[in-house]
Amino acid sequence: MKAVVWCAPYKVAVEEVPDAKIINRRDAVVRVTSTAICGSDLHLVDGFIPFMKAGDVIGHEPMGIVEELGPGVDQSKVKVGDRVVVPFPLGCGECFFCRRQLWSCCDNTNPKPRLAEELFGQSTAGILGYSHLTGGFAGGQAQFLRVPLADVNLQKMPEDLTDHQALFLSDIFPTGYMAAEACDIQPDDTVAVWGCGPVGQFTIRSAQLLGAGRVVAIDDEQRVPERMEMARRAGALVIDMHDQYVHDRLLDITGGLGPDVCIDAVGMEAHGYTALTAAYDKIKTNLFMETERPHALRQAIECCRKGGTVSIPGVYGGFSDKFPLGALMNKGLTIKTGQTHVHRYIGELLGHIRAGRIDPSFVVTHRMPLTQAPQAYEMFREKQDGCIKVVLDPAR
Amino acid sequence: MVGTSHVAEPGASGVQAHPAEQFTAPLRRFREALASSRPEGHTRQGAPAPLFDKAERLLSAAAGSMLALAGLRRRDVPGTLLAGFGAALIYRGASGRVPLSRALGYSTAGHSPDALADRSAHRGAELGVHVRQSLLINKSPEELYDFWRNFENLPQVMSHLKSVRRLDERRSHWVASAPAIAGGAVEWDAEITDDEPNSRISWRTVEGADVAHRGSVCFQRALGDRGTAVRIELHYQPPAGAMGRWFAKLFGEEPQQQIREDLRNFKRRMEIGEVISLEGQPRGSCHGRGKRA
Numbered sequence: 001m002k003a004v005v006w007c008a009p010y011k012v013a014v015e016e017v018p019d020a021k022i023i024n025r026r027d028a029v030v031r032v033t034s035t036a037i038c039g040s041d042l043h044l045v046d047g048f049i050p051f052m053k054a055g056d057v058i059g060h061e062p063m064g065i066v067e068e069l070g071p072g073v074d075q076s077k078v079k080v081g082d083r084v085v086v087p088f089p090l091g092c093g094e095c096f097f098c099r100r101q102l103w104s105c106c107d108n109t110n111p112k113p114r115l116a117e118e119l120f121g122q123s124t125a126g127i128l129g130y131s132h133l134t135g136g137f138a139g140g141q142a143q144f145l146r147v148p149l150a151d152v153n154l155q156k157m158p159e160d161l162t163d164h165q166a167l168f169l170s171d172i173f174p175t176g177y178m179a180a181e182a183c184d185i186q187p188d189d190t191v192a193v194w195g196c197g198p199v200g201q202f203t204i205r206s207a208q209l210l211g212a213g214r215v216v217a218i219d220d221e222q223r224v225p226e227r228m229e230m231a232r233r234a235g236a237l238v239i240d241m242h243d244q245y246v247h248d249r250l251l252d253i254t255g256g257l258g259p260d261v262c263i264d265a266v267g268m269e270a271h272g273y274t275a276l277t278a279a280y281d282k283i284k285t286n287l288f289m290e291t292e293r294p295h296a297l298r299q300a301i302e303c304c305r306k307g308g309t310v311s312i313p314g315v316y317g318g319f320s321d322k323f324p325l326g327a328l329m330n331k332g333l334t335i336k337t338g339q340t341h342v343h344r345y346i347g348e349l350l351g352h353i354r355a356g357r358i359d360p361s362f363v364v365t366h367r368m369p370l371t372q373a374p375q376a377y378e379m380f381r382e383k384q385d386g387c388i389k390v391v392l393d394p395a396r
Numbered sequence: 397m398v399g400t401s402h403v404a405e406p407g408a409s410g411v412q413a414h415p416a417e418q419f420t421a422p423l424r425r426f427r428e429a430l431a432s433s434r435p436e437g438h439t440r441q442g443a444p445a446p447l448f449d450k451a452e453r454l455l456s457a458a459a460g461s462m463l464a465l466a467g468l469r470r471r472d473v474p475g476t477l478l479a480g481f482g483a484a485l486i487y488r489g490a491s492g493r494v495p496l497s498r499a500l501g502y503s504t505a506g507h508s509p510d511a512l513a514d515r516s517a518h519r520g521a522e523l524g525v526h527v528r529q530s531l532l533i534n535k536s537p538e539e540l541y542d543f544w545r546n547f548e549n550l551p552q553v554m555s556h557l558k559s560v561r562r563l564d565e566r567r568s569h570w571v572a573s574a575p576a577i578a579g580g581a582v583e584w585d586a587e588i589t590d591d592e593p594n595s596r597i598s599w600r601t602v603e604g605a606d607v608a609h610r611g612s613v614c615f616q617r618a619l620g621d622r623g624t625a626v627r628i629e630l631h632y633q634p635p636a637g638a639m640g641r642w643f644a645k646l647f648g649e650e651p652q653q654q655i656r657e658d659l660r661n662f663k664r665r666m667e668i669g670e671v672i673s674l675e676g677q678p679r680g681s682c683h684g685r686g687k688r689a
């Protein structure tokens with residue numbers, strides 16, 4: 001089968017690899033019909049998550065048709081021929097965490113928990129196609145995908161939704177939704193969202209679905225005007241990050257209070273032009289003294305109103321520096337974060353889609369053959385051709 | 397395991413001194429400063445003490461240095477990042493925040509949860525190697541006890557065990573795999589010394605065992621609906637000679653890890669019915685080294 005393979009930082013290839021197959025009794029093999037590239041994949045490609053090995057198959061936002069089931073799969077839950085979305089974190093449904101709906105913290109699905117135990121104190125769930133830190137599973141940017149514990153993980157989709165309407169339930173829609181839902185948004189709240197990438201876009205719309213009074217979005221007007229425009233179309237007020245006075249503008253909009261809810265949908269590769277700390281991070285990460293550039297997160301903490309909530313869907317992997325703990329503590333902020341507990345939100349979000357309150361396909365700007373994955377990665381990474389979200393088609 | 401470039405498993409041993417002292421020295425000073433600023437012997441009721449073994453801290457710091465140095469020597473981007481994570485591990489080594497050290501090196505005490513917290517008091521009471529690991533498993537003590545009491549089940553969850561054969565009510569014959577240098581296998585007879593149904597099983601090897609040891613497993617119902625806290629303890633004298641070297645390799649460097657992995661497999665087996673494997677999943681070859689993305 002064809003699959004997207006990570007070879008080295010900035011180098012991915014489409015290769016002919018052995019077919020995905022049933023390995024454990026509760027496995028399924030899914031024939032992938034659509035599979036997206038995520039901002040999280042850029043962290044791998046840019047080498048920010050160094051737990052990769054040459055030859056790893058990547059990709060964690062797939063959907064498709066169940067091709068084969070292992071003998072131990074509960075067939076009342078999933079059958080051959082079902083159309084399914086695959087959540088990016090693997091859950092087991094039985095451990096302490098899954099039973100509390102904390103699926104991305106599952107105790108049983110990371111086959112190599114030791115690395116994460118060293119780095120994080122405890123290991124989190126296995127994630128498909130996302131480095132050896134989260135298990136080293138072959139990923140979903142491929143024609144076929146093996147999914148462990150299929151009866152718990154595969155999510156059946158109604159036939160009347162298109163692939164592009166259902167696909168993002170695998171990751172970015174629940175991710176934006178969880179980021180907003182965790183903040184207990186009130187009707188008179190102002191929600192500020194850093195980053196207008198795919199995750200930011202779903203965060204903006206989720207905050208609206210959850211009844212936010214106003215949504216403000218921050219990104220780069222010069223580099224990604226199309227993302228700013230997409231945020232505007234959703235009804236958000238946008239602020240260009242080049243503006244030296246992002247902080248002042250946010251305070252001004254909120255009568256001096258600061259946004260009640262601040263959401264970092266940027267993650268570890270934030271860039272900044274004006275702030276001294278952005279340059280500091282760049283130097284430090286290049287001098288291997290720091291593993292992240294938490295520029296957007298720092299700004300979110302500084303801007304957030306006293307007693308407000310800072311939510312962090314953006315991914316971080318290691319250790320950061322010059323973190324504004326003083327602001328966090330003295331202003332009494334609440335932090336909400338985590339890899340998304342995707343399984344928890346599928347039913348609720350399907351409800352929103354079916355009721356016509358949101359059509360997730362809005363975010364797709366490109367659909368390309370899987371064989372063109374390297375070009376697709378470059379385009380998404382460099383924000384060329386108005387690219388916001390790319391879906392790869394494994395059949396072509 | 398695939399032994400290529402970008403993953404260096406922390407905790408890997410074989411650390412040597414390296415000329416890049418100018419890089420490690422400031423970090424060492426930082427580490428020492430941190431170490432000396434922490435109050436010793438402080439314990440908290442009901443929780444593991446925040447103290448971690450100096451040796452393990454050094455191990456983590458050493459692994460960190462390895463990563464950092466490996467990264468330093470490579471001037472490319474992944475090298476740089478490797479170094480970044482290396483520095484992070486050195487920090488962990490320095491700060492004593494090394495989770496795998498949680499229970500190394502203290503002998504068996506009581507079996508109440510609070511006794512767990514009291515580790516330093518019993519340290520060094522006996523010679524030999526002590527291992528203790530606990531995990532929460534979402535099953536009743538009865539179910540877990542039943543699985544364990546039938547020792548013949550254990551090779552399903554203990555990776556180094558080849559077979560266990562029941563000899564009679566109290567005695568069983570164990571065979572563990574070993575490399576050729578140690579004869580391909582080690583064997584011993586074990587007898588149960590204590591058996592409290594649904595709560596605790598203790599055993600020890602009888603005369604003539606290749607590896608003399610004793611151990612226990614105890615099952616304690618957890619609070620609320622959290623299932624059962626399972627604790628394994630092992631105590632053994634490392635044997636001498638070639639066998640000893642092998643044994644050190646298997647248990648000596650990372651006995652905690654080995655037992656932890658076995659306990660984790662027990663948990664996986666009981667909670668989800670299987671241990672998820674990666675064997676046979678597709679990989680690429682990167683012959684063309686990939687295209688720039």
Ligand SMILES: NC(=O)c1ccc[n+]([C@@H]2O[C@H](COP(=O)([O-])OP(=O)(O)OC[C@H]3O[C@@H](n4cnc5c(N)ncnc54)[C@H](O)[C@@H]3O)[C@@H](O)[C@H]2O)c1
Pocket residue numbers: 038039040041042043171172175194195196197198199200218219220223224227241265266267268269270271272295296312313314315316338339340
């Ligand atoms: N928590 C989860 O489970 C989860 C799931 C999916 C994605 N993510 C993470 O969410 C983040 C965003 O994902 P994406 O797919 O939207 O990525 P993306 O790279 O497409 O988008 C990031 C956006 O942030 C903007 N940005 C950079 N620096 C900024 C700054 N200082 N201020 C404001 N905007 C800035 C960029 O211009 C870009 O538009 C990533 O870190 C990704 O890993 C997390």
Ligand SMILES: [Zn+2]
Pocket residue numbers: 038039040041060061088171172
């Ligand atoms: Zn993703």
Ligand SMILES: [Zn+2]
Pocket residue numbers: 091092093094095096097098099105106107108109
């Ligand atoms: Zn679980």
